[in-house]
Amino acid sequence: MELLIGKTLNELREWALKHNLERYRADQIYQWVYKKWEDNPERFTNISKELRKWLKENAKFHTLEKIERVEAPDSVKYLFKTEDGHLVETVLIREKDHWTLCVSTQIGCNVGCKFCATARDGLIRNLTAAEIVDQLLWVQKDIRDLDKPWNKVRNIVFMGMGEPLANFNNLKKAVEIFVDQKGVDISKRRLTISSSGILYQLRKMAQDPLLRNVNLAISLNAPNQKIREEIMPITKTNPFDELWDLLVNYPLPEGRKITLEYVLIKDINDQREHAEELARLIKPHRKRFKVNLIPYNPSPILPYERPPEGRIYEFQKVLLDNAIITTIRWSKGQDVFGACGQLRAKREIPLLNRGEFVKN
Numbered sequence: 001m002e003l004l005i006g007k008t009l010n011e012l013r014e015w016a017l018k019h020n021l022e023r024y025r026a027d028q029i030y031q032w033v034y035k036k037w038e039d040n041p042e043r044f045t046n047i048s049k050e051l052r053k054w055l056k057e058n059a060k061f062h063t064l065e066k067i068e069r070v071e072a073p074d075s076v077k078y079l080f081k082t083e084d085g086h087l088v089e090t091v092l093i094r095e096k097d098h099w100t101l102c103v104s105t106q107i108g109c110n111v112g113c114k115f116c117a118t119a120r121d122g123l124i125r126n127l128t129a130a131e132i133v134d135q136l137l138w139v140q141k142d143i144r145d146l147d148k149p150w151n152k153v154r155n156i157v158f159m160g161m162g163e164p165l166a167n168f169n170n171l172k173k174a175v176e177i178f179v180d181q182k183g184v185d186i187s188k189r190r191l192t193i194s195s196s197g198i199l200y201q202l203r204k205m206a207q208d209p210l211l212r213n214v215n216l217a218i219s220l221n222a223p224n225q226k227i228r229e230e231i232m233p234i235t236k237t238n239p240f241d242e243l244w245d246l247l248v249n250y251p252l253p254e255g256r257k258i259t260l261e262y263v264l265i266k267d268i269n270d271q272r273e274h275a276e277e278l279a280r281l282i283k284p285h286r287k288r289f290k291v292n293l294i295p296y297n298p299s300p301i302l303p304y305e306r307p308p309e310g311r312i313y314e315f316q317k318v319l320l321d322n323a324i325i326t327t328i329r330w331s332k333g334q335d336v337f338g339a340c341g342q343l344r345a346k347r348e349i350p351l352l353n354r355g356e357f358v359k360n
């Protein structure tokens with residue numbers, strides 16, 4: 001069985017050639033999979049019966065297995081299993097007038113942010129491009145019969161498990177598939193790569209003709225080296241000042257901004273003086289940044305707490321008073337523990353008990 005998803009249109013055409021199929025057959029299959037979200041070749045109605053039968057016997061249209069779907073008022077969390085038995089989480093988030101899909105790019109993560117549950121297991125492996133793309137295909141299949149605009153994911157954020165830029169080539173291929181107008185056709189402006197800020201990876205992204213046109217979000221989480229190093233040990237080898245310098249000079253497409261994500265953790269990075277320090281940093285460059293404050297979502301396996309609400313609003317006010325665009329993300333998906341930094345790879349045991357899966 002050959003896996004047909006995760007292939008670009010050109011790769012699918014090469015595959016067709018190899019099997020003595022006309023080139024347009026590849027285009028038809030591509031449209032069924034990436035536009036109509038169909039995974040059963042028996043329903044590819046503009047294709048001959050024989051070819052449908054052959055596809056059924058020789059081709060696969062998923063690499064992930066859908067294991068679980070947990071619905072909450074503003075989000076749906078999907079749990080998938082890879083062919084080698086690992087678990088991957090994907091969260092569909094209901095925004096005011098569209099869906100945003102948060103996809104994973106690695107199983108586990110070795111960046112080691114102290115506040116992140118995913119980091120606890122280290123990196124198990126990168127996801128393949130097909131595994132990244134398949135998260136969208138499953139979700140699309142799930143929502144395709146809803147009324148517009150709810151029948152299609154509008155925004156994709158690479159913000160699930162893992163550091164996307166550490167899986168550069170597979171990330172790039174998935175982006176290529178997502179933006180292809182002949183298929184999935186999601187605008188580059190509606191894709192966001194969220195990175196922990198590893199310098200050489202960011203430089204690579206800045207030089208890549210495709211990825212540098214996708215939105216960039218940086219998990220900053222601190223106004224200085226000392227605090228960032230405490231909660232994000234990668235700051236030792238990726239110094240705060242160098243990261244800041246890179247962001248200030250990052251080649252931004254016109255009219256875009258870099259999102260600075262700031263997870264507010266009680267008594268760690270949430271004081272007024274931290275907000276003032278951050279404001280001083282951003283103010284001279286405020287046209288190229290916006291800040292997204294994310295009140296920390298406590299996890300049963302980590303020692304950190306969420307600041308009181310008043311402190312969160314005070315932090316925001318300091319930034320707003322300095323004319324810095326600042327939003328607070330009261331994480332949707334919290335109720336299914338799919339909020340940022342809370343996705344976790346090892347669920348083998350809780351899976352046996354579905355009640356626990358939601359809580360754990």
Ligand code: SF4
Nearest residue numbers: 109111113116119162
């Ligand atoms: S916050 Fe992101 S980069 Fe940091 S350890 Fe967690 S998954 Fe990795």
